[in-house]
Amino acid sequence: MTGSLLADTAPVWDDGRWTPLPTLHGDVSADAVVIGLGGSGLTLIEELLRRDERVIGIDAHDVAAGAAGRNGGFLLAGAYDFYHDAVRRYGRERARAIYAATLEEIPRIAEAAPGTVRPVGSKRIAANAAEIRDCREQLAMMQADGLPAEWYEGTDGVGLFIPTDGAFDPLTRCRMLAARARRDGATLFAKTRVDAIEGTRVLTPHGVIHAGRVFVAVDGKLETVLPELVGRVRTARLQMLACAPTAEVRIPCPVYYRGGYEYWQQLPDGRIALGGLRDHGGMEEWSLEPKPTATVQSALEAFLRSHIKVSAPVTHRWAACAAYTETGLPILEQVREHVWALGGYSGTGNVIGALCARAAVSAALDGDSAPAQRLFGESWSAKVTHGGWLAQ
Numbered sequence: 001m002t003g004s005l006l007a008d009t010a011p012v013w014d015d016g017r018w019t020p021l022p023t024l025h026g027d028v029s030a031d032a033v034v035i036g037l038g039g040s041g042l043t044l045i046e047e048l049l050r051r052d053e054r055v056i057g058i059d060a061h062d063v064a065a066g067a068a069g070r071n072g073g074f075l076l077a078g079a080y081d082f083y084h085d086a087v088r089r090y091g092r093e094r095a096r097a098i099y100a101a102t103l104e105e106i107p108r109i110a111e112a113a114p115g116t117v118r119p120v121g122s123k124r125i126a127a128n129a130a131e132i133r134d135c136r137e138q139l140a141m142m143q144a145d146g147l148p149a150e151w152y153e154g155t156d157g158v159g160l161f162i163p164t165d166g167a168f169d170p171l172t173r174c175r176m177l178a179a180r181a182r183r184d185g186a187t188l189f190a191k192t193r194v195d196a197i198e199g200t201r202v203l204t205p206h207g208v209i210h211a212g213r214v215f216v217a218v219d220g221k222l223e224t225v226l227p228e229l230v231g232r233v234r235t236a237r238l239q240m241l242a243c244a245p246t247a248e249v250r251i252p253c254p255v256y257y258r259g260g261y262e263y264w265q266q267l268p269d270g271r272i273a274l275g276g277l278r279d280h281g282g283m284e285e286w287s288l289e290p291k292p293t294a295t296v297q298s299a300l301e302a303f304l305r306s307h308i309k310v311s312a313p314v315t316h317r318w319a320a321c322a323a324y325t326e327t328g329l330p331i332l333e334q335v336r337e338h339v340w341a342l343g344g345y346s347g348t349g350n351v352i353g354a355l356c357a358r359a360a361v362s363a364a365l366d367g368d369s370a371p372a373q374r375l376f377g378e379s380w381s382a383k384v385t386h387g388g389w390l391a392q
């Protein structure tokens with residue numbers, strides 16, 4: 001099936017045992033509607049249910065059909081930037097606050113979806129001498145701030161080991177969250193695409209949802225649901241492949257390489273899941289089309305063979321979309337009255353997406369915007385017109 005570089009399979013995480021959710025037919029109402037049933041939307045729903053809200057959740061496809069169920073499965077503390085870069089960009093206080101909040105979020109993710117998380121740490125491996133120096137700077141800054149990090153030199157290369165990070169099965173996690181949300185009273189619909197949001201009415205092809213509040217928890221393609229965010233987020237396609245179980249290598253924890261451009265992990269059954277080389281695809285990868293391409297897939301396969309030194313056959317090839325911001329900080333704000341947007345995690349949304357979901361509910365329901373302000377203040381209420389990066 002995957003002989004072709006353009007094969008588009010289910011992600012390696014899919015065990016094929018999910019029963020699709022029903023589709024919305026007719027008009028319905030709720031206290032809150034959550035658009036997007038990925039990890040962020042499902043965490044929002046969990047928080048809303050905890051506050052006794054009547055919740056409807058919808059997805060254009062199904063649970064975790066986007067990046068949330070098709071990603072590399074890394075659970076990394078911090079936001080997009082490495083810690084020392086974050087300190088330079090946002091100042092020590094905010095960088096520390098973001099790092100501390102994500103450190104707290106990882107065990108919450110593990111607790112909410114038991115059995116899906118492996119607390120094995122992660123490695124940042126340098127691709128060249130300059131990156132080795134950068135790893136040393138990162139280590140020094142993390143140690144100065146009392147954050148767990150160790151120097152690593154071994155079979156995986158040279159760089160850092162971050163013991164508090166981990167790996168997880170992102171799709172099973174989301175499916176578990178969705179099943180529990182339904183048991184706890186949320187009404188979830190699949191194949192229910194939002195065509196427009198008018199006030200707090202959500203228009204879909206087969207019905208209208210009337211709600212007190214709307215949360216748009218869509219990372220990849222956020223700007224298509226909320227056009228006012230065009231210019232502040234930009235969607236990219238990221239691609240992955242996985243191979244058959246192999247004993248050719250033993251990789252104990254997730255590895256990110258070349259500043260995170262390549263990332264891989266070995267699953268408990270021995271398969272390697274590998275992503276990256278987006279820059280190899282050039283401008284074409286700024287795309288709303290989550291389809292594998294021959295250019296990136298052939299580069300990934302070559303990397304699997306030459307760098308990871310695995311010859312096992314490729315069994316899965318897939319792609320998904322993730323939204324990037326110029327600041328590296330997510331969008332988390334009320335974009336219209338009672339309409340909240342969260343996304344733009346710049347390729348690292350597994351942990352920070354859940355964090356944003358909790359902060360959004362606090363801000364919207366409790367009127368407590370302090371957590372979001374403290375973490376992501378720059379993007380909180382900014383009405384910024386960004387310059388050149390979108391044209392790159």
Ligand SMILES: Cc1cc2nc3c(=O)[nH]c(=O)nc-3n(C[C@H](O)[C@H](O)[C@H](O)COP(=O)(O)OP(=O)(O)OC[C@H]3O[C@@H](n4cnc5c(N)ncnc54)[C@H](O)[C@@H]3O)c2cc1C
Nearest residue numbers: 036038039040060066067068071072074194219348349350
């Ligand atoms: C290949 C790849 C690898 C990655 N690896 C990692 C990693 O290892 N670690 C990490 O932290 N992050 C990683 N990321 C980023 C991470 O996956 C995402 O930031 C995160 O999963 C976003 O989750 P979400 O729930 O916010 O949004 P999404 O997963 O984007 O979910 C949005 C949902 O909204 C639905 N939707 C979209 N448009 C509409 C509409 N009009 N109407 C209704 N529903 C709609 C979609 O179907 C989708 O299910 C990776 C991303 C990709 C693509």
